[in-house]
Amino acid sequence: MLNHESTLDHMVEARWLTKDQQRVWRNYLAATRMVDSEIERQLQRDSGMPATYYEILVSLSEAPERTLRMSELAERNRFSRSRLSHAVARMEKEGWIQRRECPSDKRGAFAVLTEQGFAVLADAAPGHAEQVRSVLFDGLTEEQIAQLGEICATLRKAGPDPFAGIWIP
Amino acid sequence: MLNHESTLDHMVEARWLTKDQQRVWRNYLAATRMVDSEIERQLQRDSGMPATYYEILVSLSEAPERTLRMSELAERNRFSRSRLSHAVARMEKEGWIQRRECPSDKRGAFAVLTEQGFAVLADAAPGHAEQVRSVLFDGLTEEQIAQLGEICATLRKAGPDPFAGIWIP
DNA sequence: CCTTACTAGTTGAACCTTCAACTAGTAGCA
């Protein structure tokens, strides 16, 4: 016989979140998912690539010689090696990236952004930037933007492996 | 001939983000991805389910009779109908959910949380809550938590279709 | 009643991510 009176709140009360934390967490989930999916949608629609590929292109475009070791590229974007390997394979087929072997370490590989890859990125960038502004920044006050920056920086430092992750110039 | 001097900043300067916005955006990406992946990792490891399935279980557990129309369930969690359909199919195979047809609208379907599904959720909840606290809340001050709540609520309201999305009690 | 337009939900293919297993090369040390 089902007992629909019982709720989770009763069963785990000691280790559950406070009401306030619950509210913040659900708002966090809804907001970040809205932002991410809007970013994703725009990039996919206008440039035919997922946001993760865009980030790979950005990382390479900022690197000297537009070249990075696979492992370096993976770390900067917090990708697993496997994920990066698959992604670069796909992007190589598109002609956006070329792989080159590393002379000093024969296990290693470089990823090099091609001219075509750079052109694709340059083409995608304005629309993407516009979308980031309209989805994330336009709705917030300057103060909130500063607070958000602080909060995210704090979270990064608190997270596991605090020095890895998306690169900040 | 490659021209490695040119950077994206020069090419799109008018519509690009400010330096501050860039910094906040990259911190946002790194932080939200860190949080999401830690949440995902813990749930997958300890309860063998992705975070989205957890949210479906929560939505159903809070609904009267632990039952919701598929479309209602999709809206509350911002899932596409397709995504929900696939997910519920999987969860039905696990025995966590049962589908029932809707008498008043023969196109419609109800999703009902089973006792087993509820048990799985009750089992997963404490570890998940602990993870949410340790990854998101423990590193932040009370003030920052309040700010984050405000920011996320603002973003939700500003986003497209502001009334849909994850349900807040 | 009939036609047209719309809504609820499912399906299969294509794509992305994860996981575990694998290849191949490097490093330390005897």
Added chain:
DNA sequence: TGCTACTAGTTGAAGGTTCAACTAGTAAGG
């Protein structure tokens, strides 16, 4: 040299998500 342990990167399978196409039922106007 030979042994062991480790690192860089790839691969294939399994699972989740998206997209477009589809079925089936409802609704509105004539």
